[in-house]
Amino acid sequence: MTGFADVLYEVGDGTAWITLNRPEKLNALTWSSWAEIETAIDRADADDAVRCVVITGAGRGFCAGTDLTADPNQPQFPRPIEGRAALQRTRYLGPERVHRCRKPVIAAVNGVAVGAGLSLALAADIRIAAESARFSAIFVKRGIGPDTGATWFLPRLVGSDQALAMLWTGKMVPAAEAKEIGLVTEVVADDALVQRTTELASSIAHGPSIAIEIAKRLVYDGATRDLVTQTEQEQFLQQATQATEDAKEGRLSFIERREPRFAGR
Numbered sequence: 058m059t060g061f062a063d064v065l066y067e068v069g070d071g072t073a074w075i076t077l078n079r080p081e082k083l084n085a086l087t088w089s090s091w092a093e094i095e096t097a098i099d100r101a102d103a104d105d106a107v108r109c110v111v112i113t114g115a116g117r118g119f120c121a122g123t124d125l126t127a128d129p130n131q132p133q134f135p136r137p138i139e140g141r142a143a144l145q146r147t148r149y150l151g152p153e154r155v156h157r158c159r160k161p162v163i164a165a166v167n168g169v170a171v172g173a174g175l176s177l178a179l180a181a182d183i184r185i186a187a188e189s190a191r192f193s194a195i196f197v198k199r200g201i202g203p204d205t206g207a208t209w210f211l212p213r214l215v216g217s218d219q220a221l222a223m224l225w226t227g228k229m230v231p232a233a234e235a236k237e238i239g240l241v242t243e244v245v246a247d248d249a250l251v252q253r254t255t256e257l258a259s260s261i262a263h264g265p266s267i268a269i270e271i272a273k274r275l276v277y278d279g280a281t282r283d284l285v286t287q288t289e290q291e292q293f294l295q296q297a298t299q300a301t302e303d304a305k306e307g308r309l310s311f312i313e314r315r316e317p318r319f320a321g322r
Contacts, residue, residue: 071262080116085124091151113165122172152180179210198227265303266321
């Protein structure tokens with residue numbers, strides 16, 4: 058029993074699946090939805106049995122952004138951060154929490170991903186899009202500025218010119234164009250989205266988890282370091298993997314000329 062209302066949380070084969078589950082609203086998000094997403098990410102991060110996370114949407118859309126029709130008087134799922142810390146932390150940091158997850162995160166994008174839903178997809182490490190997927194920084198169409206980290210994620214993925222074109226026009230970007238400009242990693246047929254995502258997640262989940270988590274940390278931290286500092290940090294963190302069971306298995310499988318069987322330890 059997850060205790061969630063707006064998301065489904067399931068773990069299998071080393072992967073936590075977080076499914077936005079308001080299909081009648083194209084999975085539009087409320088503040089309560091964001092609290093559930095952050096809590097689900099916290100749960101996945103704390104569970105050593107989880108080695109990869111997938112975020113997707115139920116029904117015919119990934120996420121239509123913020124639910125502008127939500128009733129503010131509805132019961133709210135408690136935020137995972139409480140007290141003074143909660144008062145000092147904006148509620149718009151849901152995508153930041155996804156981005157900060159230690160585990161690899163895949164967004165399986167079905168249908169529309171717009172506004173805050175776009176930010177959620179961009180917060181993942183890898184985006185696999187169905188052919189029917191469409192993306193929009195739709196904020197400008199509502200006469201408001203961007204939020205939920207859109208102006209941080211977009212230019213880092215597609216460059217400032219493409220990011221500004223999306224932010225200034227709110228244009229809808231189809232999956233093929235999204236792949237061309239670097240917004241998504243891969244495009245697959247609609248009926249192959251779950252299978253392809255499952256295959257990739259399983260491949261990651263069965264890898265050497267400590268080394269994989271270190272690689273993610275180094276890639277993102279390296280964006281703000283010089284080469285010498287980054288190389289020194291690589292060496293330091295590689296030492297943390299040397300004594301793991303997976304490192305021993307990696308060496309043994311090489312000697313025995315077979316595929317490694319990693320345990321994530």
